[in-house]
Amino acid sequence: MAGLGSNPNPNPESEAPGPVDGSEATGQRPWARRQGPAAHPSGPAGTSLERGDRRLRFELKALALVASGAVPGALVRWQLVERLGPQLGGPRGANLLANLVGCLLLGFLCGPLPYRPPLMLALGIGFCGSLTTFSGWILDLADLRQQGLGLGALALLLTSLGLGLLAALGGRALSRRLFRGRPPQP
C-alpha cells in the first residue's frame, strides 16, 4: 500500500480490488494520474463505486460458497463420530477417517479441474476445511498420551500424516489423470 505513491501503476484499471481501497485510505487517487480531474467529473467516482460494489459482491459470493460447503462438512464429521465412532475405536478413529477423506478430496481439487476457483471455495475451503479437524486430532493425540498410551499417540500421529499425504497425493494424481489425460508434470 505504501509503495503506491512512489511506484505509480500505469494501468490502474487492472489493479486488484485490495490496493484501490488502500489508495483511497491514504488519500491518493491513482486514476487522477490517468485522466485529468476535469475530463469526467463523475466518471472516476462512479468507477470506484462500481469497483467497490463488484468487490463486495465477490466477497459475499465467496463467503456464501464457503458456507455452503462448511455446513455439510461439519455435519458429516459429526455424524461419522456419532455413528461410526463406536466401530472405529472411538472418536479418534472417526476423526482420522474424516481427515483422510478430506485430504483425498482436497488433493483432487488441487489438480487441473475445470471451474476451479468456485469449487475450491465451496468444496476445498468450505467442505474439506470443515470435514477435517486439526484441533480434534491434537486432542485425540493428547488423550492417548494422557491415558499412558504414548506409543498409540505416536502411531496415530505418524499414521495420520503418512496416510494423509498419500491420500492427498492420490487425489491429485487422480484429478491430473482425469482432467489432463497425461501423466503429472514434474
Added chain:
Amino acid sequence: MALGDPVLVAMGAVPGAWLRFLLVNHLQPLLPRKHWATAGVNLVACLALGLLLSLGDGCGDLHRLKLLLSVGFLGSFSTFSTFVVELLQALGEGEAGEALGLAGLSVAGGWLALELGRWLGGL
C-alpha cells in the same frame, strides 16, 4: 438426536469456516509462506479447545454447547486437509526442511497450545 442438534453444529461451522478463510487471506501476505497462516489458525483453535474443555469441567451437561463450539465452530475453524496439502506442496518443491518444520511446529505447537488453554481455563 434432538432436532436442533444439526442446527447447532451448522451454526458453529459457518462462522468457523468464514473466520479461517478471512484470517488466512489476511495473514498470507504478511508471512513468508502461506502455510504458516494455516498453522497459526490451527494453533489458535487448539488453544481455544483446551480453554473450552477446561472451563467446561464440572459444569454439568454441556452437550449442546459442545456441539456448537467444539464440533461446529472449532472443528470447522481448524483444518487438517489444508495442513497436509501444504506439507505435500512444500515436499514437492524440494523443501523437506520447511515441511519438517511445518509438521513439527504444528503438532508440537498444537499440543502445547491445547495444554496452555487447559491451564488457562483452570486458573
